[in-house]
Amino acid sequence: MDIMCPETGRVIPPENYNVRTDLAISPFTGKQYKLSELIAERARGDEDLELLSNPPSGLREHQGIDGSAVSVSTRNLPIALFMTVFTVFWNSGLLVPLVGPWLGGMTGEDGGPAPKFGVDLFMTLFFTPFILCGIGTFMYALMAWFGRFRVTVNGTQLITFRGVGSIGFRRRFDATRIQKITIEQTSISHNDSPMKAITLWIPEKKNIGLGIGDVRQAYLAAWLRNELGLNQEK
Numbered sequence: 001m002d003i004m005c006p007e008t009g010r011v012i013p014p015e016n017y018n019v020r021t022d023l024a025i026s027p028f029t030g031k032q033y034k035l036s037e038l039i040a041e042r043a044r045g046d047e048d049l050e051l052l053s054n055p056p057s058g059l060r061e062h063q064g065i066d067g068s069a070v071s072v073s074t075r076n077l078p079i080a081l082f083m084t085v086f087t088v089f090w091n092s093g094l095l096v097p098l099v100g101p102w103l104g105g106m107t108g109e110d111g112g113p114a115p116k117f118g119v120d121l122f123m124t125l126f127f128t129p130f131i132l133c134g135i136g137t138f139m140y141a142l143m144a145w146f147g148r149f150r151v152t153v154n155g156t157q158l159i160t161f162r163g164v165g166s167i168g169f170r171r172r173f174d175a176t177r178i179q180k181i182t183i184e185q186t187s188i189s190h191n192d193s194p195m196k197a198i199t200l201w202i203p204e205k206k207n208i209g210l211g212i213g214d215v216r217q218a219y220l221a222a223w224l225r226n227e228l229g230l231n232q233e234k
Contacts, residue, residue, distance in 0.1 A: 003017055003024060003035070003038050003039065004038065004041075005026040005028050005029060006026075006033065006038070006041070007026070007028070007029050007031070008026070008028045008029065010028055012024055012025075012026055012027070012038075013027065017035050017038075018035070019035060022034055022035045022036050023035060024038055047222070048222035048225055048226060051218055051219050051222040052219070052222055052223060052226060055219060056213075056215045056216050056219055058072060058073040058075070058216065059071070059072050059073075059216060059219065059220075061223075066152055066154055067152045067153050067154030067155065067157075067159075068152070068153050068154075068227055069150055069151065069152040069153070070150070070151055070220060070223055071148050071149070071150040071151075072148065072149045072150070072209075072212050072216050072220065073147070073148055074143060074144070074147035074148060074149050074162070074211065074212060075144065075145060075146070075147065076144050076211075077144075079144045080141060080144035080145045083137060083140050083141035083144050084141050084145075086137055086141075087134070087137040087138050087140075087141050090130075090133070090134050090137055091134045091137075091138070094127065094130055094131060094134055142164050143162075143163070143164060146164050146165075147162065147163065147164050147168075148161075148162075148163070148164070149161070149162045149209060149212050150162075151208070151209075151220060151223075151224065153175060153224070153227045153228065155175075156174060156175050156176050157172055157173070157174070157175055158172070158173040158174075158175040158178070158200070158224070158228075159171070159172050159173075160173075160208050160209075171208070173200060173202065173206065174202070175228055177202045177203075178200050178201065178202055178228060178230070179201045179202070179203050180201045180225075180230060181198060181199065181200055181201070181221050181224050181225050181228075181230060182198075182199050182201070182221070183196055183197070183198060183199065183214075183217055183218065183221055184196065184197060184199040184205070184207070186207055186210065188210065190211075195210060195211065196210075196214060196217060197209055197210045197217070198217055198220060198221045198224070209221075
């Protein structure tokens with residue numbers, strides 16, 4: 001395996017590195033590097049090439065005026081079915097106290113006008129958190145059915161988007177500050193196991209791509225390293 005200079009992409013001659021001391025000196029830059037890290041980076045570069053030659057399902061690459069992008073489906077059938085049933089159950093339960101009085105006529109029990117929206121001001125305020133929760137479950141169900149996660153590299157910017165259609169959340173990062181991209185475990189657990197995410201080292205860690213699946217995360221991380229020139233093999 002050839003050992004590559006991280007800055008020039010050229011092969012470092014064998015006489016310029018020492019396995020015992022774990023040091024490598026680039027004759028092109030004069031800088032010292034840990035040999036073990038250079039070997040690991042080169043091996044990862046080879047893995048990235050293999051990953052990029054076999055894109056997983058549910059993934060689409062496209063080139064536009066806003067840069068190179070990869071979008072990944074966030075569809076999760078078990079969660080989509082559960083959230084759909086839960087959303088119907090939750091919001092149906094809210095309809096009874098909110099709309100029920102309207103179905104009984106437009107007058108209150110004392111013969112006066114019925115309260116607006118079927119409830120008085122106190123009840124409206126009381127049910128507001130439940131209504132917001134119902135909207136949240138509806139949006140979560142939509143994401144589970146039709147959501148997408150998209151990463152765009154546009155010059156010096158890396159932009160992520162998670163949502164349905166054009167509605168969702170965007171995050172922007174300075175691509176020139178990203179030192180490396182890895183897959184790391186997060187503090188979030190699912191089924192008693194920590195979930196993984198794509199970690200951008202800027203140098204502070206920023207996680208993206210949570211919950212899109214291990215195979216898609218691996219491909220997207222490889223694609224980003226390739227687009228940003230973070231692989232040694234250039």
